[in-house]
Amino acid sequence: MKESIITYFKRQTNAAPLAVFRVFFGLLMCISIIRFWSKGWINSLYIEPDFHFSYYGFEWVKPLGSYTYVLFIVCGISSLLVALGYKYRLAILVFFLSFTYIELMDKTTYLNHYYFVSVISFIMLFLPCNVQFSLDVVTKNKSYEKVPSWTIDSIKLMLGIVYFYAGLTKINSDWLCSAMPLKLWLKSKYDLPYIGQTIMQQDWFHFLMSWGGMFYDLSIPFLLLYKKTRSFAFILVIGFHIATRILFPIGMFPYIMIFSTIIFFDSNLHIRILEFFKNGIKILKIRTTSLTNNTSKQIKNYRTHKVSHLVITCFLFFQLIIPWRSLLYPGELFWNEEGYRFSWRVMLMEKAGSANFKILDSVTQNYFYVDNNDFLTPVQQKQMSFQPDMILEYGHYLGNHFKSQGHKNIAVFVESYVSLNGRLSQQFIDPTVDLMEQEETFRHKYWINPLNDEIKGF
Secondary structure, three states, X not given: OHHHHHHHHHOEEEOHHHHHHHHHHXXXXXXXXXXXXXXXXXXXXXXXXXXXXOOOOOOOOOOOHHHHHHHHXXXXXXXXXXHHOOOHHHHHXXXXXXXHHHHHOOHHHOOHHHHHHHHHHHHHOOOOOOOOOOHHHHHHOOOEEEEEHHHHHHHHHHHHHHHHHHHHOOOEHHHHHOOOOHHHHHHOOOOOOOOOOOHHHOHHHHHHHHHHHHHHHHHHHHHHXXXXXXXXXXXXXXXXXXXXXXXXXXXXXXXXXXXXHHHHOOHHHHHHHHHHHHHXXXXXXXXXXXXXXXXXXXXEEOOOOHHHHHHHXXXXXXXHHHHHHHHHOOOOHHHHOOOOOOOOOXXXXXXXEEEEEEXXXXXXXXXXXXXXXXXXXXXXXXXXXXXXXXXXXXXXXXXXXXXXXXXXXXXXXXXXXXXXXXXXXXXXXXXXXXXHHOOOOOOOOOOEOOOOOOOOEO
Protein backbone atom coordinates (compact mmCIF):
# COMPACT_ATOMS: atom_id res chain seq x y z
CA MET A 1 0.00 0.00 0.00
CA LYS A 2 2.74 2.42 1.01
CA GLU A 3 4.75 1.59 -2.12
CA SER A 4 1.68 2.18 -4.31
CA ILE A 5 1.16 5.62 -2.76
CA ILE A 6 4.83 6.52 -3.24
CA THR A 7 4.70 5.31 -6.84
CA TYR A 8 1.58 7.36 -7.50
CA PHE A 9 3.12 10.58 -6.20
CA LYS A 10 6.15 10.00 -8.43
CA ARG A 11 4.09 9.42 -11.57
CA GLN A 12 4.50 12.14 -14.21
CA THR A 13 2.23 13.48 -16.95
CA ASN A 14 2.21 16.35 -19.43
CA ALA A 15 1.93 19.79 -17.83
CA ALA A 16 -0.34 21.26 -20.53
CA PRO A 17 -3.65 20.65 -18.63
CA LEU A 18 -2.42 22.74 -15.69
CA ALA A 19 -1.41 25.58 -18.02
CA VAL A 20 -4.78 25.57 -19.80
CA PHE A 21 -6.66 25.43 -16.49
CA ARG A 22 -4.62 28.37 -15.16
CA VAL A 23 -5.31 30.53 -18.21
CA PHE A 24 -9.06 29.89 -18.25
CA PHE A 25 -9.40 30.24 -14.48
CA GLY A 26 -7.52 33.53 -14.38
CA LEU A 27 -9.39 35.03 -17.32
CA LEU A 28 -12.81 34.03 -15.98
CA MET A 29 -12.00 35.45 -12.57
CA CYS A 30 -10.86 38.72 -14.12
CA ILE A 31 -14.10 38.92 -16.13
CA SER A 32 -16.07 38.15 -12.95
CA ILE A 33 -14.46 41.04 -11.07
CA ILE A 34 -15.10 43.44 -13.95
CA ARG A 35 -18.72 42.25 -14.18
CA PHE A 36 -19.23 42.67 -10.42
CA TRP A 37 -17.87 46.22 -10.60
CA SER A 38 -19.87 47.19 -13.69
CA LYS A 39 -23.16 46.20 -12.08
CA GLY A 40 -22.55 48.50 -9.14
CA TRP A 41 -22.55 45.64 -6.64
CA ILE A 42 -19.42 46.83 -4.82
CA ASN A 43 -21.24 49.93 -3.72
CA SER A 44 -24.69 48.40 -3.11
CA LEU A 45 -23.45 45.31 -1.25
CA TYR A 46 -20.39 46.50 0.64
CA ILE A 47 -20.27 50.29 0.92
CA GLU A 48 -23.87 51.49 1.26
CA PRO A 49 -24.99 49.13 4.06
CA ASP A 50 -24.25 50.28 7.61
CA PHE A 51 -24.24 46.72 8.94
CA HIS A 52 -22.68 43.54 7.53
CA PHE A 53 -23.32 39.95 8.53
CA SER A 54 -20.10 38.16 9.46
CA TYR A 55 -18.99 34.54 9.53
CA TYR A 56 -18.36 32.95 12.90
CA GLY A 57 -14.66 33.40 13.72
CA PHE A 58 -14.22 36.02 10.99
CA GLU A 59 -16.02 38.93 12.59
CA TRP A 60 -12.88 41.03 12.02
CA VAL A 61 -13.33 40.84 8.24
CA LYS A 62 -15.18 44.01 7.25
CA PRO A 63 -15.57 46.12 4.09
CA LEU A 64 -12.91 48.79 3.77
CA GLY A 65 -15.16 51.73 2.90
CA SER A 66 -14.12 53.38 -0.36
CA TYR A 67 -10.91 51.31 -0.23
CA THR A 68 -13.06 48.28 -1.03
CA TYR A 69 -12.66 49.33 -4.67
CA VAL A 70 -8.88 49.02 -4.23
CA LEU A 71 -9.40 45.49 -2.90
CA PHE A 72 -11.34 44.57 -6.05
CA ILE A 73 -8.66 46.16 -8.24
CA VAL A 74 -5.99 44.06 -6.51
CA CYS A 75 -8.14 40.95 -6.93
CA GLY A 76 -8.74 41.68 -10.63
CA ILE A 77 -5.08 42.42 -11.42
CA SER A 78 -3.88 39.32 -9.59
CA SER A 79 -6.36 37.14 -11.51
CA LEU A 80 -5.02 38.54 -14.79
CA LEU A 81 -1.46 37.83 -13.67
CA VAL A 82 -2.52 34.27 -12.84
CA ALA A 83 -3.82 33.89 -16.39
CA LEU A 84 -0.55 35.26 -17.79
CA GLY A 85 1.52 33.16 -15.42
CA TYR A 86 3.60 36.14 -14.28
CA LYS A 87 5.00 35.92 -10.73
CA TYR A 88 2.50 33.10 -10.47
CA ARG A 89 3.05 32.07 -6.86
CA LEU A 90 2.63 35.61 -5.60
CA ALA A 91 -0.28 36.29 -7.97
CA ILE A 92 -2.31 33.25 -6.93
CA LEU A 93 -1.61 33.95 -3.25
CA VAL A 94 -2.81 37.55 -3.59
CA PHE A 95 -5.85 36.41 -5.55
CA PHE A 96 -6.76 33.75 -2.98
CA LEU A 97 -6.42 36.18 -0.07
CA SER A 98 -8.22 39.10 -1.74
CA PHE A 99 -11.07 37.01 -3.20
CA THR A 100 -11.61 35.13 0.06
CA TYR A 101 -11.59 38.41 2.01
CA ILE A 102 -14.26 39.73 -0.37
CA GLU A 103 -16.29 36.56 0.15
CA LEU A 104 -16.06 36.88 3.94
CA MET A 105 -17.06 40.56 4.13
CA ASP A 106 -20.78 39.86 4.26
CA LYS A 107 -22.51 36.50 4.75
CA THR A 108 -25.49 37.85 2.82
CA THR A 109 -23.63 37.27 -0.45
CA TYR A 110 -22.72 33.61 0.22
CA LEU A 111 -22.86 31.43 -2.88
CA ASN A 112 -21.47 27.96 -3.47
CA HIS A 113 -19.50 29.10 -6.48
CA TYR A 114 -17.72 31.83 -4.51
CA TYR A 115 -16.65 29.14 -2.07
CA PHE A 116 -15.59 26.96 -5.00
CA VAL A 117 -13.32 29.71 -6.33
CA SER A 118 -11.63 30.10 -2.94
CA VAL A 119 -11.15 26.34 -2.65
CA ILE A 120 -9.67 25.98 -6.15
CA SER A 121 -7.38 28.99 -5.75
CA PHE A 122 -6.10 27.54 -2.45
CA ILE A 123 -5.28 24.25 -4.20
CA MET A 124 -3.54 26.17 -7.00
CA LEU A 125 -1.17 27.67 -4.42
CA PHE A 126 0.56 24.30 -4.28
CA LEU A 127 0.41 23.37 -7.98
CA PRO A 128 3.03 24.18 -10.65
CA CYS A 129 0.50 25.80 -12.99
CA ASN A 130 3.14 28.15 -14.45
CA VAL A 131 5.70 25.64 -15.76
CA GLN A 132 4.32 25.85 -19.30
CA PHE A 133 2.96 28.72 -21.40
CA SER A 134 3.58 31.47 -18.88
CA LEU A 135 5.53 34.68 -18.57
CA ASP A 136 7.46 32.99 -15.78
CA VAL A 137 8.75 30.57 -18.42
CA VAL A 138 9.86 33.53 -20.57
CA THR A 139 11.59 35.44 -17.77
CA LYS A 140 13.31 32.40 -16.25
CA ASN A 141 13.96 30.70 -19.61
CA LYS A 142 13.00 27.42 -18.01
CA SER A 143 9.98 25.24 -18.72
CA TYR A 144 8.92 21.75 -17.76
CA GLU A 145 7.36 19.19 -20.03
CA LYS A 146 5.91 17.04 -17.27
CA VAL A 147 4.51 17.48 -13.77
CA PRO A 148 3.38 14.95 -11.13
CA SER A 149 0.05 13.41 -12.06
CA TRP A 150 -1.43 14.17 -8.65
CA THR A 151 -1.30 17.91 -9.36
CA ILE A 152 -3.87 17.48 -12.12
CA ASP A 153 -5.80 14.76 -10.31
CA SER A 154 -6.29 17.01 -7.28
CA ILE A 155 -8.32 19.46 -9.38
CA LYS A 156 -10.28 16.58 -10.93
CA LEU A 157 -11.06 15.23 -7.47
CA MET A 158 -12.23 18.62 -6.22
CA LEU A 159 -14.54 18.99 -9.19
CA GLY A 160 -15.80 15.45 -8.60
CA ILE A 161 -16.55 16.27 -4.96
CA VAL A 162 -18.57 19.33 -5.96
CA TYR A 163 -20.65 17.43 -8.52
CA PHE A 164 -21.12 14.20 -6.55
CA TYR A 165 -22.13 15.90 -3.31
CA ALA A 166 -24.47 18.20 -5.22
CA GLY A 167 -26.15 15.07 -6.60
CA LEU A 168 -26.10 13.15 -3.33
CA THR A 169 -27.87 15.95 -1.46
CA LYS A 170 -30.62 15.96 -4.09
CA ILE A 171 -31.68 12.50 -2.90
CA ASN A 172 -34.40 13.83 -0.64
CA SER A 173 -38.18 13.68 -0.62
CA ASP A 174 -38.72 17.34 -1.47
CA TRP A 175 -36.52 17.18 -4.57
CA LEU A 176 -37.52 13.76 -5.92
CA CYS A 177 -41.11 13.31 -4.70
CA SER A 178 -42.39 16.87 -4.93
CA ALA A 179 -39.99 18.43 -7.48
CA MET A 180 -39.38 21.18 -4.95
CA PRO A 181 -38.16 23.85 -5.19
CA LEU A 182 -37.71 23.53 -8.97
CA LYS A 183 -41.48 23.51 -9.44
CA LEU A 184 -41.72 26.98 -7.87
CA TRP A 185 -38.85 28.40 -9.87
CA LEU A 186 -39.76 26.93 -13.24
CA LYS A 187 -43.39 28.00 -13.00
CA SER A 188 -42.20 31.57 -12.46
CA LYS A 189 -40.45 31.52 -15.87
CA TYR A 190 -43.72 32.07 -17.73
CA ASP A 191 -42.19 34.98 -19.65
CA LEU A 192 -39.69 32.77 -21.51
CA PRO A 193 -40.48 32.65 -25.24
CA TYR A 194 -42.33 29.56 -26.53
CA ILE A 195 -41.86 27.38 -23.44
CA GLY A 196 -42.60 29.73 -20.55
CA GLN A 197 -46.39 29.31 -20.62
CA THR A 198 -46.39 25.71 -21.81
CA ILE A 199 -43.60 23.31 -20.85
CA MET A 200 -42.48 25.32 -17.82
CA GLN A 201 -45.94 24.91 -16.28
CA GLN A 202 -46.08 21.12 -16.62
CA ASP A 203 -45.53 18.80 -13.64
CA TRP A 204 -43.83 16.16 -15.80
CA PHE A 205 -41.19 18.73 -16.79
CA HIS A 206 -40.57 19.72 -13.17
CA PHE A 207 -39.97 16.08 -12.22
CA LEU A 208 -37.85 15.50 -15.33
CA MET A 209 -35.59 18.38 -14.36
CA SER A 210 -35.41 17.28 -10.72
CA TRP A 211 -34.55 13.65 -11.41
CA GLY A 212 -32.36 14.58 -14.37
CA GLY A 213 -30.41 17.08 -12.27
CA MET A 214 -29.82 14.47 -9.58
CA PHE A 215 -28.58 11.81 -12.04
CA TYR A 216 -26.47 14.38 -13.87
CA ASP A 217 -24.62 15.51 -10.74
CA LEU A 218 -24.05 11.96 -9.49
CA SER A 219 -22.80 10.54 -12.77
CA ILE A 220 -20.91 13.36 -14.48
CA PRO A 221 -17.60 12.95 -12.59
CA PHE A 222 -17.42 9.26 -13.58
CA LEU A 223 -18.50 9.93 -17.17
CA LEU A 224 -15.73 12.53 -17.45
CA LEU A 225 -13.13 10.14 -16.02
CA TYR A 226 -13.95 7.35 -18.50
CA LYS A 227 -12.38 8.06 -21.88
CA LYS A 228 -15.14 6.48 -23.98
CA THR A 229 -17.86 8.63 -22.38
CA ARG A 230 -15.81 11.82 -21.84
CA SER A 231 -16.89 13.66 -24.99
CA PHE A 232 -20.54 12.82 -24.37
CA ALA A 233 -20.17 13.94 -20.76
CA PHE A 234 -18.67 17.26 -21.82
CA ILE A 235 -21.62 17.86 -24.15
CA LEU A 236 -23.89 17.23 -21.16
CA VAL A 237 -21.84 19.68 -19.09
CA ILE A 238 -22.23 22.39 -21.72
CA GLY A 239 -25.95 21.75 -22.19
CA PHE A 240 -26.67 21.58 -18.46
CA HIS A 241 -24.82 24.75 -17.53
CA ILE A 242 -26.09 26.76 -20.47
CA ALA A 243 -29.64 25.75 -19.50
CA THR A 244 -29.09 26.75 -15.86
CA ARG A 245 -27.56 30.04 -17.02
CA ILE A 246 -30.70 30.80 -19.02
CA LEU A 247 -33.13 29.77 -16.29
CA PHE A 248 -31.38 31.06 -13.18
CA PRO A 249 -29.32 34.21 -12.46
CA ILE A 250 -26.15 32.51 -11.21
CA GLY A 251 -23.56 34.73 -12.86
CA MET A 252 -20.28 33.27 -14.13
CA PHE A 253 -20.58 29.90 -12.38
CA PRO A 254 -21.81 27.94 -15.46
CA TYR A 255 -18.84 29.15 -17.51
CA ILE A 256 -16.40 28.40 -14.69
CA MET A 257 -17.65 24.82 -14.49
CA ILE A 258 -17.65 24.32 -18.26
CA PHE A 259 -14.06 25.47 -18.70
CA SER A 260 -12.90 23.70 -15.53
CA THR A 261 -14.10 20.30 -16.73
CA ILE A 262 -11.79 20.52 -19.77
CA ILE A 263 -9.05 19.33 -17.40
CA PHE A 264 -10.55 15.81 -17.56
CA PHE A 265 -9.47 15.48 -21.20
CA ASP A 266 -6.14 13.98 -22.26
CA SER A 267 -3.12 16.23 -22.59
CA ASN A 268 -3.29 16.07 -26.41
CA LEU A 269 -6.32 18.37 -26.38
CA HIS A 270 -4.62 20.79 -24.00
CA ILE A 271 -1.51 20.84 -26.16
CA ARG A 272 -3.67 21.79 -29.14
CA ILE A 273 -5.35 24.54 -27.07
CA LEU A 274 -1.92 25.91 -26.12
CA GLU A 275 -0.85 25.81 -29.77
CA PHE A 276 -3.95 27.84 -30.61
CA PHE A 277 -2.99 30.38 -27.94
CA LYS A 278 0.59 30.49 -29.23
CA ASN A 279 -0.54 31.10 -32.81
CA GLY A 280 -2.66 33.97 -31.56
CA ILE A 281 0.35 35.43 -29.77
CA LYS A 282 2.43 35.14 -32.94
CA ILE A 283 -0.23 37.01 -34.88
CA LEU A 284 0.01 39.78 -32.27
CA LYS A 285 3.79 39.73 -32.78
CA ILE A 286 4.45 39.27 -29.07
CA ARG A 287 7.74 37.74 -27.97
CA THR A 288 7.23 34.00 -27.48
CA THR A 289 10.77 32.66 -27.11
CA SER A 290 10.20 30.15 -24.35
CA LEU A 291 6.45 30.02 -24.72
CA THR A 292 6.62 28.40 -28.11
CA ASN A 293 9.89 26.48 -27.89
CA ASN A 294 9.38 23.13 -26.17
CA THR A 295 12.63 21.54 -27.34
CA SER A 296 14.96 23.48 -25.06
CA LYS A 297 17.57 21.52 -23.12
CA GLN A 298 16.21 23.14 -19.97
CA ILE A 299 12.89 21.32 -20.29
CA LYS A 300 12.64 18.58 -17.69
CA ASN A 301 10.23 16.92 -15.29
CA TYR A 302 8.94 19.10 -12.45
CA ARG A 303 9.02 17.64 -8.95
CA THR A 304 6.89 19.01 -6.14
CA HIS A 305 7.84 19.27 -2.49
CA LYS A 306 6.53 16.68 -0.04
CA VAL A 307 4.79 19.40 1.92
CA SER A 308 2.57 20.05 -1.12
CA HIS A 309 1.49 16.39 -1.12
CA LEU A 310 0.61 16.57 2.55
CA VAL A 311 -1.27 19.88 2.42
CA ILE A 312 -3.37 18.96 -0.62
CA THR A 313 -4.12 15.47 0.71
CA CYS A 314 -5.28 16.86 4.05
CA PHE A 315 -7.25 19.64 2.38
CA LEU A 316 -9.10 17.28 0.02
CA PHE A 317 -9.84 14.91 2.92
CA PHE A 318 -11.29 17.90 4.78
CA GLN A 319 -13.47 18.67 1.75
CA LEU A 320 -14.74 15.09 1.80
CA ILE A 321 -15.83 15.14 5.45
CA ILE A 322 -16.94 18.73 6.11
CA PRO A 323 -20.26 18.38 4.19
CA TRP A 324 -21.28 15.65 6.65
CA ARG A 325 -21.07 17.90 9.72
CA SER A 326 -24.82 18.53 9.44
CA LEU A 327 -25.34 15.01 10.87
CA LEU A 328 -24.11 16.34 14.22
CA TYR A 329 -27.19 18.57 14.56
CA PRO A 330 -30.76 17.50 15.39
CA GLY A 331 -33.76 18.66 13.41
CA GLU A 332 -34.34 19.33 9.74
CA LEU A 333 -31.27 20.66 7.96
CA PHE A 334 -33.17 22.70 5.37
CA TRP A 335 -35.05 24.37 8.21
CA ASN A 336 -32.33 25.19 10.74
CA GLU A 337 -29.46 25.33 8.18
CA GLU A 338 -26.92 24.16 10.78
CA GLY A 339 -24.11 22.70 8.69
CA TYR A 340 -25.75 23.75 5.43
CA ARG A 341 -23.14 26.13 4.07
CA PHE A 342 -19.88 24.88 2.54
CA SER A 343 -21.40 21.46 1.80
CA TRP A 344 -22.16 21.78 -1.93
CA ARG A 345 -25.92 21.80 -1.41
CA VAL A 346 -26.94 23.56 -4.58
CA MET A 347 -30.42 24.94 -5.30
CA LEU A 348 -32.17 22.67 -2.83
CA MET A 349 -34.55 25.04 -1.10
CA GLU A 350 -36.70 28.12 -1.47
CA LYS A 351 -37.34 29.93 1.78
CA ALA A 352 -39.24 33.11 2.50
CA GLY A 353 -39.59 34.69 5.89
CA SER A 354 -40.46 37.69 7.99
CA ALA A 355 -38.73 38.83 11.16
CA ASN A 356 -40.15 41.48 13.46
CA PHE A 357 -37.78 42.50 16.28
CA LYS A 358 -39.02 43.77 19.64
CA ILE A 359 -36.74 45.83 21.90
CA LEU A 360 -37.81 45.45 25.53
CA ASP A 361 -36.76 47.16 28.76
CA SER A 362 -36.70 44.10 31.02
CA VAL A 363 -37.31 46.25 34.14
CA THR A 364 -40.12 48.59 33.05
CA GLN A 365 -41.48 46.18 30.41
CA ASN A 366 -41.72 49.06 27.95
CA TYR A 367 -41.00 47.97 24.39
CA PHE A 368 -41.01 49.06 20.76
CA TYR A 369 -40.62 47.37 17.40
CA VAL A 370 -37.79 47.94 14.95
CA ASP A 371 -38.17 49.00 11.35
CA ASN A 372 -35.58 46.79 9.62
CA ASN A 373 -35.43 49.25 6.73
CA ASP A 374 -33.55 51.60 9.04
CA PHE A 375 -30.63 49.17 9.34
CA LEU A 376 -30.64 46.64 6.50
CA THR A 377 -30.84 46.63 2.72
CA PRO A 378 -33.66 44.63 1.07
CA VAL A 379 -31.21 41.85 0.17
CA GLN A 380 -29.94 41.64 3.75
CA GLN A 381 -33.49 41.60 5.11
CA LYS A 382 -34.48 38.75 2.82
CA GLN A 383 -31.50 36.56 3.73
CA MET A 384 -31.66 37.36 7.45
CA SER A 385 -35.35 36.54 7.78
CA PHE A 386 -34.88 32.76 7.42
CA GLN A 387 -31.29 32.11 8.61
CA PRO A 388 -31.03 31.69 12.39
CA ASP A 389 -27.37 32.69 12.75
CA MET A 390 -28.07 35.93 10.89
CA ILE A 391 -31.17 36.58 13.03
CA LEU A 392 -29.01 36.15 16.14
CA GLU A 393 -26.25 38.43 14.90
CA TYR A 394 -28.71 41.12 13.86
CA GLY A 395 -30.47 40.83 17.23
CA HIS A 396 -27.16 41.51 19.01
CA TYR A 397 -26.46 44.42 16.70
CA LEU A 398 -29.85 45.96 17.49
CA GLY A 399 -29.38 45.48 21.23
CA ASN A 400 -25.92 47.09 21.19
CA HIS A 401 -27.14 49.90 18.95
CA PHE A 402 -29.97 50.90 21.30
CA LYS A 403 -27.70 50.51 24.34
CA SER A 404 -25.36 53.05 22.77
CA GLN A 405 -28.33 55.42 22.47
CA GLY A 406 -28.96 55.31 26.21
CA HIS A 407 -31.58 52.57 26.48
CA LYS A 408 -31.16 50.33 29.52
CA ASN A 409 -31.98 46.73 30.48
CA ILE A 410 -32.17 45.80 26.81
CA ALA A 411 -33.73 42.49 25.77
CA VAL A 412 -34.31 41.58 22.13
CA PHE A 413 -37.03 39.22 20.93
CA VAL A 414 -38.09 38.27 17.42
CA GLU A 415 -41.39 37.22 15.90
CA SER A 416 -40.31 35.19 12.91
CA TYR A 417 -42.27 33.14 10.39
CA VAL A 418 -40.74 31.11 7.56
CA SER A 419 -42.01 29.10 4.61
CA LEU A 420 -39.89 26.27 3.18
CA ASN A 421 -40.30 24.85 -0.35
CA GLY A 422 -43.90 25.93 -0.76
CA ARG A 423 -45.13 24.88 2.70
CA LEU A 424 -47.33 27.14 4.76
CA SER A 425 -45.26 29.46 6.93
CA GLN A 426 -44.78 28.60 10.58
CA GLN A 427 -43.16 30.24 13.56
CA PHE A 428 -39.40 29.92 13.13
CA ILE A 429 -37.80 31.29 16.32
CA ASP A 430 -39.05 30.86 19.88
CA PRO A 431 -40.49 34.36 20.58
CA THR A 432 -39.80 34.03 24.33
CA VAL A 433 -36.02 33.74 23.91
CA ASP A 434 -33.96 36.86 24.53
CA LEU A 435 -31.45 36.95 21.69
CA MET A 436 -29.08 39.09 23.76
CA GLU A 437 -28.59 36.12 26.09
CA GLN A 438 -27.67 33.77 23.25
CA GLU A 439 -24.15 33.50 21.84
CA GLU A 440 -23.05 32.25 18.44
CA THR A 441 -21.33 28.86 18.76
CA PHE A 442 -21.10 25.59 16.83
CA ARG A 443 -23.67 24.08 19.19
CA HIS A 444 -27.27 23.45 18.19
CA LYS A 445 -29.56 26.48 18.52
CA TYR A 446 -32.31 25.07 20.73
CA TRP A 447 -34.42 28.20 20.22
CA ILE A 448 -35.24 27.28 16.61
CA ASN A 449 -38.75 25.83 16.52
CA PRO A 450 -38.85 22.41 14.79
CA LEU A 451 -40.33 22.08 11.31
CA ASN A 452 -43.87 20.66 11.34
CA ASP A 453 -42.95 18.17 8.63
CA GLU A 454 -40.24 15.70 7.69
CA ILE A 455 -37.90 15.78 4.70
CA LYS A 456 -36.44 12.32 4.14
CA GLY A 457 -33.05 11.75 2.56
CA PHE A 458 -29.68 13.46 2.67
